[in-house]
Amino acid sequence: MGKSTGFMEYNRKTAEERKPLTRIGDWSEYQLPMPEEELKRQGARCMDCGTPFCHTGIPINGTDSGCPLYNLIPEWNDLVYRGRWKEALERLLHTNNFPEFTGRVCPAPCEGACTVAINDPAVAIKSIEREIIDRGFAKGWIVPRPPQTRTGKRVAVIGSGPAGLAAADQLNRAGHTVTVYERDDRIGGLLMYGIPNMKLEKSLVDRRVNLLKEEGILFVTNTEIGKDVALEQLREEFDAIILCTGAQKHRELPIEGRELEGIHLAMPYLTQTTKGLLDPGYQADITAEGKDVIVIGGGDTGADCVASALRQRCNSVVQFGRHPRLPDERTEDNPWPEYPFVFSLDYAYEEAKARFGRDPRQYSIITKRIVGDENGHIRELHTVEAEKIMQENGGYSFREIPGSEKVWPTQLVLIAIGFDGAEDSILEGSGLAHERRKLKAEYGQYNTNLDGVFAAGDVRRGQSLIVWAIHEGREAARECDRFLMGTTQLP
Structure with a gap:
């Protein structure tokens, strides 16, 4: 992948940043786009390592190693090196619903597991990822793709953070009618209100949400489950529910x-x-x-x-x-x-x-x-x-x-x-089984003790990374689809 000797010829470079004393005078994004030729050189540093660890996505000794989304990193690094940007975008979107978020706020466990990083600075994976998705939007390659047919099944997703949005996106692609509930006045969860604008401009969150709306997903704001609407009521109205409310009980x-x-x-x-x-x-x-x-x-x-x-x-x-x-x-x-x-x-x-x-x-x-x-x-x-x-x-x-x-x-x-886990409104009076302030739902299955109710992201696993939230949202959508249809084609 990349240029066979690129990691020896080129030094690691990441996106330049605006000068600190300048950028603290505003709330705009602090990183700058990278020139295309530099991005190609950075893609060239991806060595043909035989067994890439960058997309393994496994915990080792309590730490994250590689990307939990199993991004096809060597493939899109090679495509960027060769100037085949649209194909790189297709590879990236195959595993990651929201690269414009992860390319900005993920701590990049992929780079920690990069084979080049054994002896030298890692490949600038995060910078390349961000530029692929930004170019995709700029070139008009990313357009609404609503499903051609609908299944007639209705799913409620509770919480509009990365886990909830990923679950909703996947289920909508499968043809289900999805409604996302959010207690705040804007969609995005911590993407909107937990991460400051200079790291993730809110126009990027709105852009993605508007795309999801055009693809058929319904969004309901200012509605808190357990307060404004009961979980049991939603169970009567929908065929399935996925809880993605996060772990927002503050320590x-x-x-x-x-x-x-x-x-x-x-x-x-x-x-x-x-x-x-x-x-x-x-x-x-x-x-x-x-x-x-x-x-x-x-x-x-x-x-x-x-x-x-x-x-x-x-x-x-x-x-x-x-x-x-x-x-x-x-x-x-x-x-x-x-x-x-x-x-x-x-x-x-x-x-x-x-x-x-x-x-x-x-x-x-x-x-x-x-x-x-x-x-x-x-x-x-x-x-x-x-x-x-x-x-x-x-x-x-x-x-x-x-x-x-x-x-x-x-x-x-x-x-x-930090956070202690799920909030009381989710744990109390809902009938949901929980332990140590986390909903009990087996990893890989995601079903709670209530029939047709699934849980994913921080509400299930505890405070974690954005890539794990997206990973669990995607997987919970797969299991929810299986529950609804008896089989599934979702990854």
């Missing part, structure tokens, strides 16, 4: 001072920020403007909070993480083809460094308590440094370091420490 931070004003969960902050961009006149309750901001949580959502606070002209911003700084290179216990846990300067941290002269991340930090002023608003946050202690059983604990206490002035704290 809390139970410490002294949590009740003070000025402390917010990350998702409401990011949601309000996006609503403020999309709805003229919308007034957000949470803003970082002119404030010393502290983000608690070292993951991607925390990074998005940092980037958003910078664009709102915060006075300062730091991000706390309990774990130590990642190494610059793979360690012996993180070998290829596992996902590489190595240090990187993400877009948000690059921006903060350009704005304030330093990386905003603080490692090995534990938040002890929050102190407020006489009006009940936060004034300062108290921390202590901690040492991570590995245990013989593979677990770990944290040991506080005496004398490392520190006080941080702040007027806004954003909690971004």
